Amino acid sequence: MLNESACSHNKTKKSSCDKPKPGATSGGCAFEGAQISLFPYADAVHLVHGPDTCLGASWETRATLTSYEGENNTPLGYCTNVTTQDIIFGGDKKLAEALAYIVEHKKPKAIFVYETCVTAMIGDNIDFTCKTAEELFHIPIVPVHSPGFVGSKNLGSRLAGEAVLDALVGTREPESIHPFGINLIGDYNVTGDMWQYKPILERIGIKVISSLSGDGRLEQIQMAHTAKLNVIVCAKSLVTLCRKMQERYNIPYVSVSFYGKRDTSNAIRSIVNAFGDAELITKAEVIIAEEEAKLAERLKPYHLMLKGKKAILNTGGNKSWSIASALQDIGIEVVATCVQKATEEDVAIASEYVPIVFKNPGVEQPKLIDEHKVDILLAGGRSLYTAIKKRIAFVDVNQEKKVSYGAYGGLENLASDVCSALANPVFKLVGKAAPWELV
């Protein structure tokens, strides 16, 4: 598990997912990673087996949208609320009772049970409890073993992928098999990102068999083995799942990004090229041309404002290049991007898009802003002070965004947000000296 052959950095390092460093860590844990990966299944109940805290803070926090018409479980939080007594006597009984309560009151299609640090340490036999309940209630009850202490969010996502692969994939057969069926892996449909490009793929003639897990359905992921191609959307953590599906079901995979015009068009091309069907490829080109023309028309009003504007980007992971690419597509010159939190692969890709990549934002960011007369800084909240001090516009790209920046449609949202920031006088105003500071 810790030695993922499909990760490029394994050529240089032994362990693929770094151990967190005490006193110098800020990311989420494996449990959170697993949760993020599977929560978008709206037709399943997600039960956290642990103290209330693991869930208490994290339910109803992510805008993962769903079109599911039954009771949407994504904004709901279920937790066994393990207390001192359960720690002494074991939490299995409580888990069994909780499962029975959920089946009786909620009638879900399936239940995911998330192990947490405490229930892992007290040695609850979650597998057995889940298996017994599964036989009793005749719905899939899937244990997810990713207690927080095993590692980072990334590792948790991978463990969640494993759980789905072992318990669900291949457990249901479709009526017919589509020649151009794909699985969308790693897009959680946050703010509806997936809906920006899924209809386009369908117009080309591609069928989305299942998704892990944006707007996903349990029955669909059970048939994921009948897809002809796995499409990983900006999520390296699930590469393990895709590699295993290739070994088990002979399904190849491609890795794509739907941020920005060029990347979206390239993503569509990667998908149709993987099928190698001439008709499909031709159809894709026609639709890409159509969509790009429509987008150019929609972006026109923003051009005047954005043309020649210079930006610096400071964000994490694949966003260090995917947002850069999207910004370039709306006419902004991206002077530099920070790769402090990016993987080696991301650094390599980022250098192709952006002339300067930097690793120490504290020192380099202010310098770069001065040297290149930058107009706007796109970064996480921490950098706001830099922008205010330099009196340039600021867009927070790390905060939970409210609208989708995905695919062709989302690019207009990004253009609109950047324009608003550039036009807003607030960045110059709040940096103004107080009357008593003026000499």
Next chain:
Amino acid sequence: MGASMNLKELRTMSMKPLHVNPLKLSQPMGATLAFLGIKNCMPLMHGAQGCASFTKVLFTRHFNDPIAIQTTAVNDITAVIDGGDKGISEAVENITKKVTPDLVGLFTTGMTETKGDDIKGATLLLKEKQKMVYVHTPDFEGGLESGWSLSVQNIITQLIEPTTQVKKDKVLLIPNVNFSPIEVEKLKEALELLDLVVFALPDLSDSLDGHLGVKQGALSSGGISVSDIEKLGDAGAVITIGRSVKKCGELFYEKFPQSTHLHFDSLIGLEASDDFYAKVFEFLQCKSVPSVVKRWRARLQDVLLDTHFTLGKAKILIADEPDSAYAMSKALREAGSTCEAYIAQRSEIQEAFTCKMQIGDFEEVEKRLPEMDMLIANYHGERLAHKHHKALLIRGFPNYEQVGIGLRYNILYEGSCAFLCEVNNLLAHH
């Protein structure tokens, strides 16, 4: 508490084997906030990295401000073989490489309590290197209020230097966790108006009040300084507000019997505010009342009369931390409202409620909501209020939807006016 409390608990505890949409937040989260009210402090959560990460995200989104916190990042190896001290000392070493905290607030989580780590020993080992306070805050017990209170108790016992001196005009103010930053400031001002020198512990009024600082540091940006805490022993009075922090005052008084302990369960509404001024004036043997206090009391009298038409007919469901739910229900009942409350955790304040009250989750809240006119809850209440077409007042943690929550105050005469008017207007325009 005794036997009567236990019986009451049995009656009120939900017998469900799980929580559906929990109301409860954890003890380590309460501890985090407490340490953020101390200047140049680094809250250090002893657990897996996720515990601190969830907490950081929640408070960052709630306050719209950066939150200083670090984690000992216990992993699968240290979880099994380490007694805690290695991870803790490594964390302190890594923190002090980058910054120089005046204090590291070390507190546990469910996981490290299950392991049984010796945090006292770890703290002692690091004594020469870094000033620290340690607190046991397992998240399978208590909640936000008790985590805050336990931290304050441990700060009192571990940091304040012994003294037999007493300064009659020096006051230690201990607010409960539900106080907004500006409420702490307003309360300090109210006491300063009576010529007192006031120290709040913790003091969020200049650390999480949402001010634009010079730059963003890695440590807490404001709050009471460690040296001021160490010298708190000569305070003539300790004032605690909220049952969750009553024990902090008792502990202080035990350690410094030359002081006086004044406790208040609530500061919202006419009776609570009257009680506050009555006891404080008595303590100060104060004869002259500031005219601004008199003026605001008169305004609150008028507000009570103005709002009683609407509030008198309203059925209001409150879901919040115990001290906050108690304070709000007490004030609303003064204007004639019918209240019911769901509280997040067990608390001694349960015995003081004069309305129907239970420990519960949002599933229980939703069951009662159809019969009510208004819901007062954290932002999770929004979906429910929409679904059942009820008026909504967002209070408590977290509030991701609104801005300016750090600047809103609902205590004493003036704040109570604002509270009652806001509830009235929301009900009337719903």
